[in-house]
Amino acid sequence: MSRPKNSGITGLQPAGAPAAPIAPGVTWPSAGGTGALSGPVLTGTVLEVRDLCVQYATDAGTVTAVDRVSFDLDAGEFLGIVGESGCGKSTLLFGIAQLLSPPAAITGGSVSFKGASLVGMTDKQLAVLRWKDMSVVMQSAMNALNPVKSIGAQFKDAMRAHGVRSSAQIAGRSAEVLRMVGIDPEHLKSYPHQLSGGMRQRSMIAMALLFTPDLVIMDEPTSALDVVAQRSLMVQVKELQEQLGFAVIFVTHDMSLVSHFSDRLMVMYAGQVAELGATRQVFDSPLHPYSAGLLDAFPSIRGPRVPLTGIPGRPPDLARLPDGCRFAPRCPKVMAACTARPPDLYQVDGVLVRCVLHSGAVSDD
Ligand SMILES: Nc1ncnc2c1ncn2[C@@H]1O[C@H](COP(=O)(O)OP(=O)(O)OP(=O)(O)O)[C@@H](O)[C@H]1O
Ligand code: SF4
Ligand SMILES: [Mg+2]
Numbered sequence: 055m056s057r058p059k060n061s062g063i064t065g066l067q068p069a070g071a072p073a074a075p076i077a078p079g080v081t082w083p084s085a086g087g088t089g090a091l092s093g094p095v096l097t098g099t100v101l102e103v104r105d106l107c108v109q110y111a112t113d114a115g116t117v118t119a120v121d122r123v124s125f126d127l128d129a130g131e132f133l134g135i136v137g138e139s140g141c142g143k144s145t146l147l148f149g150i151a152q153l154l155s156p157p158a159a160i161t162g163g164s165v166s167f168k169g170a171s172l173v174g175m176t177d178k179q180l181a182v183l184r185w186k187d188m189s190v191v192m193q194s195a196m197n198a199l200n201p202v203k204s205i206g207a208q209f210k211d212a213m214r215a216h217g218v219r220s221s222a223q224i225a226g227r228s229a230e231v232l233r234m235v236g237i238d239p240e241h242l243k244s245y246p247h248q249l250s251g252g253m254r255q256r257s258m259i260a261m262a263l264l265f266t267p268d269l270v271i272m273d274e275p276t277s278a279l280d281v282v283a284q285r286s287l288m289v290q291v292k293e294l295q296e297q298l299g300f301a302v303i304f305v306t307h308d309m310s311l312v313s314h315f316s317d318r319l320m321v322m323y324a325g326q327v328a329e330l331g332a333t334r335q336v337f338d339s340p341l342h343p344y345s346a347g348l349l350d351a352f353p354s355i356r357g358p359r360v361p362l363t364g365i366p367g368r369p370p371d372l373a374r375l376p377d378g379c380r381f382a383p384r385c386p387k388v389m390a391a392c393t394a395r396p397p398d399l400y401q402v403d404g405v406l407v408r409c410v411l412h413s414g415a416v417s418d419d
Pocket of ligand 2: 380383386389
């Protein structure tokens with residue numbers, strides 16, 4: 055089977071297709087019933103990312119697309135990641151899921167999933183985790199799904215790859231996950247092109263839940279959908295997350311989506327964490343001028359009507375970063391200290407912020 059393409063980025067490979075057959079003896083706990091569907095899967099920290107660096111080797115030199123990113127994710131937690139195009143969101147997700155391929159490579163840091171280090175794992179070791187413990191849902195389900203296989207056949211491949219042999223189990227679970235995302239199990243017979251865009255995305259999410267993973271990584275899974283379909287899919291994802299207890303990392307351009315659904319929010323700028331904190335806190339009082347600019351660029355759903363201002367200019371070329379703060383050329387609050395040296399990440403009331411305006415706080419770098 056040919057590898058599906060991702061959303062236009064070479065160097066990144068999504069886990070759109072079922073993993074290669076692995077680990078004989080791996081069993082699927084739900085046995086075709088609802089056993090695996092109830093209650094949180096895990097407690098405590100599910101993912102620890104420390105100083106993760108990802109670089110692309112290009113003709114013009116090396117660019118660091120993810121620059122010393124660190125965060126923890128608790129079981130059942132929903133982390134939203136936002137930032138303009140080219141800020142490194144997808145590269146971070148692919149780095150976490152170990153789906154990078156040349157010219158991209160992890161050049162530093164660590165990713166620990168349920169206590170096991172993912173960086174340096176062999177494909178065979180990773181295949182044991184994919185789908186079963188950790189699933190990835192990409193932006194375009196049409197690219198991630200195999201166009202010449204029915205949805206049911208693709209679910210079956212994924213389950214068989216993880217050692218599920220019983221046809222009754224496979225049929226039962228396939229129908230169950232499709233129903234969970236609001237699709238009639240009749241559509242197990244359908245091919246991707248016979249489904250609407252929303253149904254294809256839902257099918258991908260259903261596939262990601264075949265094994266009740268502890269972590270679901272989603273890279274703009276709703277951006278190809280219209281606003282109504284987007285919202286209804288998000289409501290469903292959130293309900294499933296609360297019901298099944300898996301943690302989510304969710305990348306989006308849509309601030310209103312994360313404001314409603316995420317517990318914590320990471321704002322990325324030019325490959326770095328600009329701000330990281332409780333979503334409510336970041337929305338109510340953004341500390342980084344970039345976060346404030348992003349919020350001003352989105353209409354408030356409930357608040358008074360105010361003109362949208364946006365952020366002038368564009369993120370820097372990662373091969374030619376400005377001196378000091380990477381946001382300085384666009385920042386309305388820039389001052390001399392900003393260009394003197396790169397700002398550290400400071401901790402303010404539990405929120406991390408990379409800005410000299412908060413340099414009186416404790417440095418987290
Ligand atoms: N194939 C590639 N070769 C070289 N550099 C790349 C490649 N793909 C990405 N990059 C670099 O990595 C940076 C981050 O890209 P990435 O796709 O992770 O951003 P993103 O935040 O996901 O953007 P978007 O919102 O458009 O999806 C880019 O700005 C670019 O400098
Ligand atoms: S460090 Fe300076 S330029 Fe950078 S965001 Fe803060 S105020 Fe703006
Ligand atoms: Mg992206």
